[in-house]
Amino acid sequence: MTEKSSLTKAELVTLLSTFIDPNLIIADQETQRPYECDGLSMYCQMPLLVVLPETLDQVQGLLKICHQYGIPVVPRGAGTGLCAGAMPDKNGVVLSLAKFNQILDIDPVARMARVEPGVRNLAISEAAAEFGLYYGPDPSSQIACTLGGNVAENSGGVHCLKYGLTVHNILKIKMFTVEGKLISLGCEGLDSAGMDLVALITGSEGLLGVVTEITVKLLPIPEKAQVVMAAFDSVQKAGDAVGQIIAQGIIPAGLEMMDGHAIRAAEDFAKAGYPLDAEALLLCEVDGTKEEVHEHIEQVELAFQQLGAFEVRVSQNEAERALLWKGRKSAFPAVGRISPDYYCMDGTIPRGQLAYVLTEMQKLSEYYGLRVANVFHAGDGNLHPLILFDANIPGEFEKTEEFGARILELCVKVGGCITGEHGVGVEKIRQMHSQFSEQELAQFHAIKDAFDSAGTLNPGKGVPLLRHCQEYRTLEKPAPSGGNH
């Protein structure tokens, strides 16, 4: 990694201006401001330059220059990420792919679309709708986030329980290596020869290359979708119900959970008709053909009743379905209304551990004296605890960060992982030490070296430096909640 480049900022601007429109090279701090962070605004950093190339030749030229002079490059999509994966490097260039926003091709017979990295997630489904098709992964930012960013963070969404993460929905990637060489990975068939570099690149947070084209799978739009709401008087009962529904062989399109704090905040805001006395609410969506949905909805309804829900309600039409989802979809901003600040965590646990982890999290909440609201993808065990805090109270942010770290460590302890769909970025780089051994981290470094030995692609993200390992372990405190599991 280069601390200082051998080019001055002015020299770099001059060099880039020979082949990139100077209006697309942002050198002044005021215009750079929107690029100082991604969606996780607590981590920010002004870059050396922001550049928005318009052609592949320009991207290649930029990469070659940066490689030659050891200048860090941070690729950036729409900046909606939640792990500071696109946070600038102070000596580096933010390479925005925003101008690459074309859907190049839709092939309804092969059920594929070829898109540029700056295409918005939802735009693919909008364009494919005329063929009765859509793109599966639906992160909550799907109206704004772009496919390049989705690939970088392996994004999920409400429906990834049934339809998978980004990695399960892409076939082929074209990318520039750090030296500016264009390579093509994967193929349009189900399998690909050689090592699975498409999967390796997906979720690698811009550390291995700059993606310039993505071939995605398209799915048929389901004939029908219906949702069941089930209210419980404890999070344990709801947590167990999640495991049981899945164990019965039903694969819902989405299976979401909210706890008491989230229910009341959401209901107050969205008037979705959620029972205010519930301590946990599940929303279970089933999609498919009419017959399939009818049959599964009956099974789900019955199961929830048997598993101790005190109220079960099934949407009878699209308006009712939309209303039940409205509460869930507005839960984050609704929680924002009951606290000056909140910090959204992201971790994954085996489904069977839901009840245990929610209980332990409650203990941590009491220990730290900070409320936590839970709104999450229960079906795939992807937690999104929202820690409520007030940044104006001295020390409360630090306490929040520590509470967050404890939650991630708890996920690891029960066999889960420190991310579900938000990625590692800067935010969770220390927790990589809880997840992986030094040998495993060394293997990540070896792969990073295989793509970018100088370490100029998105430095400081995703994979922690090994010399921090011992330091981090020394810092570890005994778990306040006590028991090992």
Add this chain to the structure above:
Amino acid sequence: MTEKSSLTKAELVTLLSTFIDPNLIIADQETQRPYECDGLSMYCQMPLLVVLPETLDQVQGLLKICHQYGIPVVPRGAGTGLCAGAMPDKNGVVLSLAKFNQILDIDPVARMARVEPGVRNLAISEAAAEFGLYYGPDPSSQIACTLGGNVAENSGGVHCLKYGLTVHNILKIKMFTVEGKLISLGCEGLDSAGMDLVALITGSEGLLGVVTEITVKLLPIPEKAQVVMAAFDSVQKAGDAVGQIIAQGIIPAGLEMMDGHAIRAAEDFAKAGYPLDAEALLLCEVDGTKEEVHEHIEQVELAFQQLGAFEVRVSQNEAERALLWKGRKSAFPAVGRISPDYYCMDGTIPRGQLAYVLTEMQKLSEYYGLRVANVFHAGDGNLHPLILFDANIPGEFEKTEEFGARILELCVKVGGCITGEHGVGVEKIRQMHSQFSEQELAQFHAIKDAFDSAGTLNPGKGVPLLRHCQEYRTLEKPAPSGGNH
């Protein structure tokens, strides 16, 4: 890569015997014979030694010694592979994982099983049946092949159209690095932090490590399955029908195709009731709930009629379903009866190219004067052309190899790939040059180096040496079928 180790065979045996039962170290040629090849017997090689360790400590000890002395190690499962991926190295040790054949754990709530690499594919489904669960990927060798080999080759099967390849059905892997360090990759949640090394290892043919434990996903056993047989008077019509069925939004559990040669050979052998005057036959299986299957079968039946099938038949009970599949399942041995020898190819193409590729393949068949029978997973574009030849006719095997290479190049030309589920191994290592550019191959080498810089893990497989690149391109002949596509 080490041409000769600094230990003699006798010294190595002595060293290994200090911690491995000498009965499990096979040094004499006669007992080694069963290990000289995998299922692709045209490539064979006797090894230095075959070793069948019984404990992880023994595997580790063996790897450490081989690493120290630069002795090649070729990991081996059941040896049912079809690309010579497990062909021994003459100076190396064949490391059989056959003794690691325990299912360690089945968790029905999390729908996961933890297995050792020597567990047979079908054994997982047998053990999970009491929970109403099964393991999805079903290679035709599933009664014998083992999970370790499935991971090495990213195996598929008839049902991977709906349920995915091995890579889509595993969550976690434990493996030894070439130095004998144990690392754990992936997690029990849907996503994993860091780079997707589980996907990278899957399909890497033992070049990156020795897998010692695999956590697989389990699926609910479908309530019902039914199959539709559709007969066509041309492969083009059947090829187009495949694309249309998928484009209509139906995802069959399996969608298989046989051409005229295969139909007549299979019918003669299995008496499945296939129409002998058909030039192409499709078998389309639908599974799910009763209602779902009922609805989809009606759609599929109607679609085949509209797409020009001259006969459409739906299985009315399990006996009829089994009979329709019996023909397909016995097609390979049945074709074996109409020719002294056959060579089973494996390549993948985008579904929309099926009719074109089958026509081109027919032209190649005429050019080489060799018959070709097609029996394959049409739904996911995974071709298995069987080239019929007679090894006793001088030059005919060489002609067959060349014909096979042409077929793989055709797959690449239409946007597909040189393997579907059999892997690259020794067999297709030259065709890696048609699939990938030198830059892309260089990236594969860099990753290999990141795991095994001395190149002692399964040398000579999967990734061709770069210095062969130019040589191979010089050898290329103009395509006999003429046209570019």
